[in-house]
Amino acid sequence: MEKPQAGARGRNGNGGRAERSAQRDPERTRASILAAATQEFAENGMGGARVDAIAERAGINKRMLYHYFGDKEQLYLAVLEEAYIGIRTAEKSINLSDLEPEQGIAELAMFTWRYFLEHPEFLSLLGTENLHRARWLRQSTRLKELHSQLMGKLSELLDRGRAKGLFREDVDPLHLYLTMAALGYFYLSNQYTLSTIFGRDLAERPNLEGWERHIVHVTLASIRR
């Protein structure tokens, strides 16, 4: 993340350390705007988010927000792009080649679940984006090129499992991915209405753990012979 600054030598008079001035720091300002905007958009959606609130959260002047991002819509797009890049990056780091097919599928299901659990802002942004029928996602050339890493890994595991006679012949990798994602997404994104209606707090530890086991169980049951 730290980009070496031009003319860093002797800068600031603090013995060549790569520290930037406490007063001016474009990278840090940009990053804190993006972080604040992520929070604000995730909490309030596109229509409910307030530019002034983002500026205040970020501890910067509103003018800077326009300076770095153009306008509210472009800032939202930057937030969305960063969120997608986050999950795609995390997906890359999974290594399944040593695992048995069933264990590999289970790992992917748990990865998806845990990523959703640890990144509620990502779920929320997905919800907002879908409310607007992917208006900004469709605009983003960056994101359209950013394919899910999971689909390839899933296909490879399915092939191996099929060869071993473990999985059914007609499993569609997309259906499998959607199944895992759906079970995690719905439980978490709808936890507030569900908890209210069923009078059972879905966010409690044992319930979360139970649902993780359930996702793995359902996913595997749906593809086994």
Add this chain to the structure above:
Amino acid sequence: MEKPQAGARGRNGNGGRAERSAQRDPERTRASILAAATQEFAENGMGGARVDAIAERAGINKRMLYHYFGDKEQLYLAVLEEAYIGIRTAEKSINLSDLEPEQGIAELAMFTWRYFLEHPEFLSLLGTENLHRARWLRQSTRLKELHSQLMGKLSELLDRGRAKGLFREDVDPLHLYLTMAALGYFYLSNQYTLSTIFGRDLAERPNLEGWERHIVHVTLASIRR
């Protein structure tokens, strides 16, 4: 829906027909505000919905909206309540007592899927409500009393299936319900981002039919012995 009006006899001079004045019609005004508000909130969320837009859609004066519903929040709550009443009413009409357990579960899964498919505004309102952590749902005593009819039917079918040795012993009815709902909800509510990213239009007829079969398959596979 038609409520008999006080002093209906001879009213309006049109031979006792239960038609109300073309000029003044509280019921119809209320209903058209509610319908317009449902559209507007579903399309734009709570933060994005505009009171003026609702009034215009309903073809009424904005003042009437405040007259009948108090303010924007109370109008939103009325919309939410009506939406929940809609699905709960539809759930009531399902009769499964003649069906075999497996067939009954399949019917419930298809019912949920088709209801979601035909009522996109309900899904959207759920999304909005969850964005706000069920803020209005929790306020509504009416809705907290309105339990899902599906859970009872589901439990009965599970008992019958278990007795016949068809289903596993440890199936949690709530988990089963959440599974069916999750598969339908996620596919539809996230169809725009998913279609964009996977380059495959999830709203196309064959894809929708394929997903319905998939939901039934996954649901049953997850509870069979």
Add this chain to the structure above:
DNA sequence: CAACAAAGTAACTGTTTAGTTACTGGCTTG
């Protein structure tokens, strides 16, 4: 070190927004 560019501030602007006021016209009931 002068000249310039980039980073940052404060105060402002025009528009949109939820909600209100002050009023008119029609229906029902004593």
Add this chain to the structure above:
DNA sequence: CAAGCCAGTAACTAAACAGTTACTTTGTTG
């Protein structure tokens, strides 16, 4: 049939909002 309430209208208001202007400060470079 008059008194009063209910349905409805148009124009208004105060606040909130996204975005801008005019300016200052800080750092870099020929």
